[in-house]
Amino acid sequence: MTIRGRKPRPLALHIINGNPSKLNIEKKLANEIKPKPIAPKCPKWLNEEAKKEWNRVAPELKRLGLLTVLDRAALEMYCVCYSRFLDAEQKIKETGLIVKDRRGSVKKNPYVTIASSYSKLLISICVEFGMTPSSRGRMQLPSGPDDDDNMERLLDQ
Numbered sequence: 001m002t003i004r005g006r007k008p009r010p011l012a013l014h015i016i017n018g019n020p021s022k023l024n025i026e027k028k029l030a031n032e033i034k035p036k037p038i039a040p041k042c043p044k045w046l047n048e049e050a051k052k053e054w055n056r057v058a059p060e061l062k063r064l065g066l067l068t069v070l071d072r073a074a075l076e077m078y079c080v081c082y083s084r085f086l087d088a089e090q091k092i093k094e095t096g097l098i099v100k101d102r103r104g105s106v107k108k109n110p111y112v113t114i115a116s117s118y119s120k121l122l123i124s125i126c127v128e129f130g131m132t133p134s135s136r137g138r139m140q141l142p143s144g145p146d147d148d149d150n151m152e153r154l155l156d157q
Helices: 011-016 025-031 048-063 069-095 110-129 133-138 145-156
Strands: 098-100 106-108
Touching: 048 069, 069 110, 106 110
Parallel strands: none
Antiparallel strands: 098 106
């Protein structure tokens, strides 16, 4: 088994970030698997909180070209983790960080461990979609044809 180093980022993220490593974008685009850039529909089986999160993030991910029909399972997992994280945090709010067991001993609330586990999963999925603060800070949307036309109109005035 060979380790290849860091896993490659999606090409759309690489383009949005301004091609910092100077990859041959044309060659990568020619060889890239191109699933349809259609946002998958929100699954009916998700709970209400997960559906709200889906409807919040899916349109933006689609707009940025970071969401396709193949990404449905990853987005589902993100939304489920988000919902479960919120549920665990609500339980912590209700019961506190410290609880007593049957014998009266004080211990850490099990929901703290659950919330921590889901927060780690959330961050790892967010990284896959480019949804962390550090990746947002590095993003630059490529200028499109409309941007050039708008600039020329401004210069002509």
